[in-house]
Amino acid sequence: MASRFISALAGFAKFLPAASKPSQKPSLREKFAWTGLALLAFLVMASTPLYGIPSQISNQFNIQNLIFASRQGTLMQLGIGPIVTAGMIMQILVGSKILDVDLSDTQGRIDFTEAQKSFAVIFTFIEAAAYVGAGIFGSLTLPQEVLVFLQLVFATLLVILLDEMLQKGWGIGSGISLFILAGVAFQVVNAAFSFQPYNTGVKPVYAYGAIIAAIQAALNGHFLSSIIRYPAVAGSIPPPDLVGLVATIAFVLILAYMQGMKVEIPVVYQKAQGYKSKIPLQFLYVSNVPVLLAGILFSDYIFFTQIIWSRFDPNNNVWYLNFLGTYTRTASGIQPSGGIAWYLQNPGGLGATIEQPIRSLVFVALLIVLSVMFSYMWVEIAGLGPRDQAEQLSASGLQIAGFRSSVGIIEAVLRKPIYALTFLSALAAGLIAGVADLLGAYGTGIGLLLAVSITYQIYQILVQEQIEELYPGIARLLE
Structure with missing residues (x-):
């Protein structure tokens, strides 16, 4: 069927x-x-x-x-x-x-x-x-x-x-x-350099972009106001600020470093006279998939409750629908203003985080918990679990150094590092994404996770492409 x-x-x-x-x-x-x-x-x-x-x-x-x-x-x-x-x-x-x-x-x-x-x-x-x-x-x-x-x-x-x-x-x-x-990349550049005015109702009016706004504020003698910026309408996402700029740079460097972290498993290739090697297990073992799934869940929930709100509760006066989520129309679009949906959208900056501590903590906690839950599910679904990895090693003629080549034994040895990496990588990814959002990192925490991971993948593809062009014989071996 x-x-x-x-x-x-x-x-x-x-x-x-x-x-x-x-x-x-x-x-x-x-x-x-x-x-x-x-x-x-x-x-x-x-x-x-x-x-x-x-x-x-x-x-x-x-x-x-x-x-x-x-x-x-x-x-x-x-x-x-x-x-x-x-x-x-x-x-x-x-x-x-x-x-x-x-x-x-x-x-x-x-x-x-x-x-x-x-x-x-x-x-x-x-x-x-x-x-x-x-x-x-x-x-x-x-x-x-x-x-x-x-x-x-x-x-x-x-x-x-x-x-x-x-x-x-x-x-x-x-x-x-x-x-x-x-x-x-567009979001990061826009957050830093957009000249579009951001009207808070208080003069002077500064640009939306954090760096441009900081220059304008400095020329007006109000540089400190550009370090932490607040939204024009209470509850909406605040404009980018300099705290977000520092957070963006810091988290990109942290994520780039984490891409190179790995745990190496010693293996022996019996068909090659016991040739010894090591198989690396990346610290970000489940990559960014669990936190991405959590983000998709948040996004889909907001999307569908927004549809329900616009059709059946546009005035936010139906109490049982208000529990799911209330919304308000602002100049920057429809924004959550209450209910469960309110806690599933990040505050967007340090200023809003300080003003809404409970919302901020709930958002990060939910992101971490869901990331960890999805990580265990994804390991089994994507064939990354110890059983699947053991079968692949055995089929390739490899065995763990110091252990017999039985699939069951290989699985038992791999179970501890794989499940430990599954938990730690999901915990780290969820925590980084959540904290980056609370500090107002440009492109959001999940966005930076995706961007660094994708950039690393593209770099690896380019290296392979260059090698294949320089050495056509290697390209034939890889086919």
Whole structure:
């Protein structure tokens, strides 16, 4: 039954537009060109406002904008949301064996990829309809709703094609990683250097960007006011400040250092006359997936309760819906103002953190707890558990130095370091992401986690590409 479901989705993908594989492997220069073209298309769409809506492009960013590389009020309103959501659901269904797919088989991998693409297209239509139907863009006429719906669908389908193009070998990495990195970089630059005025109702009016505002404040003799800044409307996200700048630099350095931390397991290769080596287990063993899943959960909760609020409780006077979340419309968009949703959105800066200590502590605690919970789930689903790793080592002819080659023994030896790294990496990632948010780090804590991880992955890809171009013989061995 499950395999028929995958086959049906894979069959549907044959009727969708698709990017073809290159007939021969592009050079590194050509890959840079195609990657730059995809990035340019994304940035243009992220700067193009949706035609037919009364609201303006927001200068503020939240978890949803970050994870899904989206920007409110533009063609990138959905961003990579449908791709990420479809991918996560498919990974969980396959990893938990609900869907029976053999990913070690070439055809199985092709069917899975095609099914995932079809699922992403289906989610595109669902999310576009949800945004329009929920009244996120204000009061629209029926023709306006149809027009906005079509814009969202076509723009997101183009993003799916761009991601497919890069993954099929035309570019470097994947579209998802590239667009997330671009979104985080845009947020960081915008937070530091935006000249757009940020009106707090008190003169003089300084720029939104922290560095520009600090220069303006210094020229007016009020430099200290730029160190910690407060929101124009109580409860909304405050503008970037210098504390956030220092936090951003500090956490990027910490995360870059953590990328190189690892635990080495000594192994012996019996087929090579007992050749000894070491297998590294990264300290960030589960990478940023658990904290990303926690962020997606926060984001989806806010998204759906926002829809419920806009339809059934716009005046915040239905008590049982107020428990789920209350919202207010501000110049920077719809913001949580109470209920559970209030605690799932970070305060956004040190000033707001000091003013709302309970909210801040609850936010960080929830982020850490959910990250740890998701980490154990992801280890089993993604095949990173001790049993899966032991089977892979045994199949490769490797065994732990000083122990017999039995799968059960290898599993017992690996259980302690793997589960310890699972807990510690999720705890560290959740804590760093949460504290970075409380200090107002640019791009948010989860964004910095993603950006550093993606940058490291791209660096590794570039090193491999350079080696393959310089030494073609190695490229043939890697195929």
